[in-house]
Amino acid sequence: MPRSGGGGARPSAAGPRGRPATAGSGRHAAGERLDARFYRSVFRIRRVEEAIADVYPTNRVQSPVHLSIGQEAASVGVCEALEPADVVFGTYRGHALYLAKGGDLKRMIAELYGKAAGCAGGKGGSMHLIDPAAGVMGTSAVVGSTIPQAVGYAWGLRLQGRSAVVASFFGDGAVEEGAFHESMNFAALKRAPVLFVCENNFYAIHATQVARQSSTDLLERSRAYGIPATRVEDTDAAAIYAAAREAVQAIRAGTSGPQLLECLGYRWREHVGPNEDFHAGYRSRDEAEAWFRRDPVARAAARLSPEVRAAIEATVLAEIREAFEFAERSPYPDAGALYTNLFRESGHGAPRHLR
Numbered sequence: 001m002p003r004s005g006g007g008g009a010r011p012s013a014a015g016p017r018g019r020p021a022t023a024g025s026g027r028h029a030a031g032e033r034l035d036a037r038f039y040r041s042v043f044r045i046r047r048v049e050e051a052i053a054d055v056y057p058t059n060r061v062q063s064p065v066h067l068s069i070g071q072e073a074a075s076v077g078v079c080e081a082l083e084p085a086d087v088v089f090g091t092y093r094g095h096a097l098y099l100a101k102g103g104d105l106k107r108m109i110a111e112l113y114g115k116a117a118g119c120a121g122g123k124g125g126s127m128h129l130i131d132p133a134a135g136v137m138g139t140s141a142v143v144g145s146t147i148p149q150a151v152g153y154a155w156g157l158r159l160q161g162r163s164a165v166v167a168s169f170f171g172d173g174a175v176e177e178g179a180f181h182e183s184m185n186f187a188a189l190k191r192a193p194v195l196f197v198c199e200n201n202f203y204a205i206h207a208t209q210v211a212r213q214s215s216t217d218l219l220e221r222s223r224a225y226g227i228p229a230t231r232v233e234d235t236d237a238a239a240i241y242a243a244a245r246e247a248v249q250a251i252r253a254g255t256s257g258p259q260l261l262e263c264l265g266y267r268w269r270e271h272v273g274p275n276e277d278f279h280a281g282y283r284s285r286d287e288a289e290a291w292f293r294r295d296p297v298a299r300a301a302a303r304l305s306p307e308v309r310a311a312i313e314a315t316v317l318a319e320i321r322e323a324f325e326f327a328e329r330s331p332y333p334d335a336g337a338l339y340t341n342l343f344r345e346s347g348h349g350a351p352r353h354l355r
Contacts, residue, residue: 034080036308038237039300041076044316045096046297048105051320052095052112053274060328062114063125068096070235070268073296074199075100077232077240078167078261081248085162087135087153089146090169092127093199093267094139097169102134105319106326115330122333123341143204144170144177147196151183154192154258165251166194173204175218184258188225191257195247196222198260201267206282222260229260235294266291 049067056065068075071093079088079100090097098108104119111118112126120128127141137153140146150168157164174180175198187194198218202209209216222229228250232243240263250256266288270277278285301309 034241035238035300035303036312037080038076038241039297039304039309040312040316041080041100042072042237042297042300043313044319045072045076045099047316047320048099048109048323049095051324052109053269055324056274061112061126062122063112063127064272065095065112065126065274066093066272067267067269067274068093070291070296071199071201071265072096072100073235073237073240074197074263074265075169076237076296077242077263078169078195078197078244080237080241081244082135082165082167084135085164086167086248087137087164088167088169089137089150089153090129090139091143091146091171091174091199092139092141093171094129094169095126098129098131098136098139101131101136103129103131103136104134105323107131109323109327110330113327113330114332115327116333116337117326117330121337121341123337144174144179146170147174147177147183148179148186151187151192151194154187154194155190157193158190163252164193165248166192167197168194169197169199171204172198172200172202172209172218173212174198175221176204176212184222184225184227184260187258188227191254193251193254194258195244195251196227196258196260197244198262199265200262201265203267203271203283205271206280208282218262219260227258227260228256229262231262231264233264235265235291235296236299237296238300268292 046069049069052061052065053067055061075096079097082101088097088101095108099105107117107119108129111120111122111124111129114122114125116122119131124130128139130136130138138146147168147170150166154166157166170180184196200209200218204212219229219231230243230247232240244261247259247261251259268288269275278288
């Protein structure tokens with residue numbers, strides 16, 4: 001699997017988290033800091049997932065894994081445009097989003113190992129990651145299920161008069177779900193502060209987008225609900241950041257209502273699991289090679305000096321080693337955990353929480 005590729009254009013000279021940089025040398029320094037953060041984030045996600053792929057055959061990972069390798073730029077670019085108080089909702093391919101928004105790496109790996117110290121107590125696995133303190137409100141194995149949750153949360157923010165923004169991540173397959181259309185309509189009606197982010201990798205499991213949708217123009221669908229929409233065809237965190245920053249600023253200011261951002265990308269590994277799957281016949285290596293050459297990690301690396309890259313990489317690799325060691329030595333949940341976080345319905349249908 002390739003680990004390097006061509007360079008890319010420099011991002012906007014805006015400062016971190018949407019704050020404008022000062023002129024002259026200050027602007028240059030802010031741009032360099034932003035470049036370094038982009039690289040740290042995409043490199044970190046890539047190496048975490050490669051480490052997961054390496055350990056997966058040992059059966060230490062207690063759940064299926066859906067890797068984001070090749071698609072890191074969408075989560076990194078969007079989350080860099082968000083404020084700490086903003087929140088995200090994601091999909092079962094959620095490692096990149098969880099990490100880009102600041103989710104705890106040690107607790108994520110422990111969750112994959114099924115350990116009690118995991119972010120969901122070892123009960124959720126790879127597909128159900130959550131870290132509310134970091135603004136990661138949850139990922140789900142059910143396609144499209146977090147879209148209405150994100151819209152409901154955004155509507156709640158508006159009712160409370162808060163300025164936070166919600167980012168709802170989903171794949172191109174979720175666009176075919178009724179929940180997507182109902183959520184878009186409701187968000188538009190209520191002007192909910194939500195940024196819909198479609199990570200379009202052109203496949204829903206093994207079915208191509210053109211085989212599933214009579215029209216593949218997602219922007220047209222969004223605009224039919226009166227929701228402004230933008231497509232980013234560049235697998236570069238900086239380009240996605242620039243588009244997301246503009247959208248988030250308008251949403252936060254209340255001048256646009258919800259918006260949609262479509263980020264084109266490509267899944268390098270199989271739909272679920274750690275390996276390549278070109279032998280399956282539904283896509284070819286030749287098709288993938290064009291995307292390998294647009295590697296978001298290599299593009300971010302090309303903006304930095306070798307010395308800066310080396311320092312970032314050393315810190316990240318040490319952090320990853322510590323996270324896996326933490327997961328290895330952490331205990332599994334005790335038997336009593338089977339009876340926590342449960343509810344049952346009473347005779348008249350009302351939920352009754354057990355513990």
